Amino acid sequence: MAGLPASFSGTCGTCHDSPNVGNHSVSAPLNIGVADVTSPLDVNYLPVFTLVNNTTRETVQTTDPGRALITGKWADIGKLKGPILRGLASRAPYFHNGSASSLTDVLVFYDVRFNIGFTVQEKADLIAFLNSL
Numbered sequence: 001m002a003g004l005p006a007s008f009s010g011t012c013g014t015c016h017d018s019p020n021v022g023n024h025s026v027s028a029p030l031n032i033g034v035a036d037v038t039s040p041l042d043v044n045y046l047p048v049f050t051l052v053n054n055t056t057r058e059t060v061q062t063t064d065p066g067r068a069l070i071t072g073k074w075a076d077i078g079k080l081k082g083p084i085l086r087g088l089a090s091r092a093p094y095f096h097n098g099s100a101s102s103l104t105d106v107l108v109f110y111d112v113r114f115n116i117g118f119t120v121q122e123k124a125d126l127i128a129f130l131n132s133l
Contacts, residue, residue: 023084031078034095035064040112041099089131
């Protein structure tokens with residue numbers, strides 16, 4: 001998407017910003033690393049795709065090419081639309097590939113992937129909040 005930086009710092013509400021539903025207010029698929037073969041989640045049950053850029057010869061291994069399957073753009077590899085948060089607790093397993101079986105697994109993924117440093121209490125509070133949506 002034009003104008004978006006390669007990476008940025010944010011909070012949950014940066015992406016899940018629609019009032020009362022926790023959806024994206026704009027179409028902005030992102031690569032948060034869920035499809036990476038090095039994901040903190042167990043993705044060893046998924047097929048691994050090796051993609052080669054015809055121009056640069058760069059290679060990427062992923063469990064899901066994501067939006068690149070639609071656009072054909074190298075920059076879209078691994079980019080996916082995030083879920084609506086309302087009713088999230090009733091929709092396990094989580095992430096598009098089912099790699100997180102619980103909300104605890106989701107928080108562990110974000111904590112490790114983005115080096116957040118959640119405390120035990122913060123994890124408990126966030127899980128309680130997500131269960132209330």
